[in-house]
Amino acid sequence: xxxxxxxxxxxxxxxxxxxxxxxxxxxxxxxxxxxxxxxxxxxxxxxxxxxxxxxxxxxxxxxxxxxxxxxxxxxxxxxxxxxxxxxxxxxxxxxxxxxxxxxxxxxxxxxxxxxxxxxxxxxxxxxxxxxxxxxxxxxxxxxxxxxxxxxxxxxxxxxxxxxxxxxxxxxxxxxxxxxxxxxxxxxxxxxxxxxxxxxxxxxxxxxxxxxxxxxxxxxxxxxxxxxxxxxxxxxxxxxxxxxxxxxxxxxxxxxxxxxxxxxxxxxxxxxxxxxxxxxxxxxxxxxxxxxxxxxxxxxxxxxxxxxxxxxxxxxxxxxxxxxxxxxxxxxxxxxxxxxxxxxxxxxxxxxxxxxxxxxxxxxxxxxxxxxxxxxxxx
Numbered sequence: 236x237x238x239x240x241x242x243x244x245x246x247x248x249x250x251x252x253x254x255x256x257x258x259x260x261x262x263x264x265x266x267x268x269x270x271x272x273x274x275x276x277x278x279x280x281x282x283x284x285x286x287x288x289x290x291x292x293x294x295x296x297x298x299x300x301x302x303x304x305x306x307x308x309x310x311x312x313x314x315x316x317x318x319x320x321x322x323x324x325x326x327x328x329x330x331x332x333x334x335x336x337x338x339x340x341x342x343x344x345x346x347x348x349x350x351x352x353x354x355x356x357x358x359x360x361x362x363x364x365x366x367x368x369x370x371x372x373x374x375x376x377x378x379x380x381x382x383x384x385x386x387x388x389x390x391x392x393x394x395x396x397x398x399x400x401x402x403x404x405x406x407x408x409x410x411x412x413x414x415x416x417x418x419x420x421x422x423x424x425x426x427x428x429x430x431x432x433x434x435x436x437x438x439x440x441x442x443x444x445x446x447x448x449x450x451x452x453x454x455x456x457x458x459x460x461x462x463x464x465x466x467x468x469x470x471x472x473x474x475x476x477x478x479x480x481x482x483x484x485x486x487x488x489x490x491x492x493x494x495x496x497x498x499x500x501x502x503x504x505x506x507x508x509x510x511x512x513x514x515x516x517x518x519x520x521x522x523x524x525x526x527x528x529x530x531x532x533x534x535x536x537x538x539x540x541x542x543x544x545x546x547x548x549x550x551x552x553x554x555x556x557x558x559x560x561x562x563x564x565x566x567x568x569x570x571x572x573x574x575x576x577x578x579x580x581x582x583x584x585x586x587x588x589x590x591x592x593x594x595x596x597x598x599x600x601x602x603x604x605x606x607x608x609x610x611x612x613x
Contacts, residue, residue: 238285238295238304242275243408243431244400251395252279256286263393265365265374267350269381270397273430276377277315279397280346283375284311288340299340310337315348319526319595326353326360333364333372343372350376351383358385366391399429409438425558428541433534446473448562450535453606454542454581455565463606470535471599478527486520532598533589536605540585546570547578573611584608 239249248268255262266283268276285295285303288310292300302308312332314325329345337343353361365374365388374392378384381394402424408431409420415438426447427434436443450470457463493516494500497509505513541558542565548555549570557563588605592598 237293238300239282240295241278241408241412242282244404244429245275245279245397248279248395248397252283253286256283256290262373264368264372265376265392266395267376267378267381267384267389267392268395268397269378269383271379271399273427273433274397274399275431276397277313277346277348278431279395280348280375280377281306281311281313284308284342284344284346284373287342287344287373303340303344308340310340310342311344311346313346313348316352319352319522319529321347321349321353321357323357323360326357330361330364333368333374336369337371341371343369344375345372346375346377348377350388351378351380353385355385358388362387362391400431402429405429405431405434409435413439415439422560425556425560426538426541428537428558446477447535447538449473450538451542451559451562451565453609454539455569457606457610459610460607463610464603467602467606468599471532471602474528474531474535474598478524478531482520482524482527486524489516489520528598529592532602533592536585536589536592539609540582542566542569543578543582543585546573547575547582550575550578577612581609 239253242249268279268283270276281304285300286293288303288308289297289299295301295304299308303311306313312329314321314329316325329347333343333345335343347361361374368374376384376388376392381389384392402421405424405427406417406420409415409423410417413435415423419438420434423437423444424434426437437447453466453470457466490513493512494503497505497512499505499509542562545557545559545562545566546569548557549566550573557566559566584605588601588608591601591604
């Protein structure tokens with residue numbers, strides 16, 4: 236297995252990163268890896284970090300490489316926020332860590348996932364450290380596009396763009412790595428629009444496929460305003476429940492760890508002098524839960540966009556492959572019963588809803604407005 240094996244369909248990016256590993260004299264100390272969701276930004280960052288620590292271990296067999304890929308290497312730090320933004324305090328921690336010399340490997344590597352979630356003030360905290368890092372420190376920032384990162388930051392980084400990987404490459408990865416049935420792997424890869432993580436979730440979790448099917452029912456099952464409001468509420472309720480399940484175990488573990496550090500039993504009454512620490516943890520967990528909900532609803536809207544895209548290309552007689560092959564009959568019915576203009580209008584409505592959600596609008600109100608806009612009119 237190559238160190239780059241999990242990075243599918245990114246030959247050009249691999250060639251660029253591998254060339255830098257092979258030529259330390261020309262090494263750039265700050266990188267910005269961009270690409271659409273699911274293209275493998277964080278996978279590329281970790282693989283690059285592993286290759287930097289041991290350039291000769293191309294098969295990922297030795298200790299240095301394996302520990303980087305496993306997330307346990309002492310000199311490779313990954314900052315991935317599960318909140319809406321990266322805080323200034325977190326940025327200062329990155330800067331402090333970047334100043335330390337590597338203790339075991341060849342490089343001190345700081346990977347910043349979701350670099351697009353840094354505000355201007357937070358980005359400015361990193362500016363000097365990225366511009367003039369110590370000789371053996373490498374920064375690797377990840378973001379959807381260069382425009383998502385402050386210009387003063389991106390101008391000091393070498394850019395590597397990832398592309399949407401081919402559907403078949405994602406399906407092959409699911410078959411080889413996870414033992415997924417080839418037909419299910421291909422259908423999941425198409426439905427996820429080559430988002431590797433989402434494709435894996437769809438392939439391995441029947442509840443994820445059921446939730447996605449419910450999302451697509453918004454496009455086909457709404458007949459009036461009443462249906463729209465009910466469908467939106469049910470979707471938000473399901474998403475809220477899923478986000479709670481996804482974060483509940485970690486929340487409980489973090490609270491138990493904090494209580495132990497404070498010398499208290501979990502569930503005991505917290506003295507006033509210690510309540511600020513507990514409150515800070517609870518606030519962080521609420522922000523993480525909110526992000527999980529917003530991300531899940533945003534993914535739902537992407538799925539709706541894919542359905543209307545399929546309807547539109549069917550109406551226009553295009554020979555492009557459908558994203559939603561499992562809903563081909565519903566796509567055909569919608570294409571016959573609506574016009575291309577209606578499909579475009581609905582796609583725009585989804586885009587507006589995504590913008591509102593990104594601007595921190597209330598999830599339920601946003602989804603209700605979207606569902607009403609998608610109902611049949613005329």
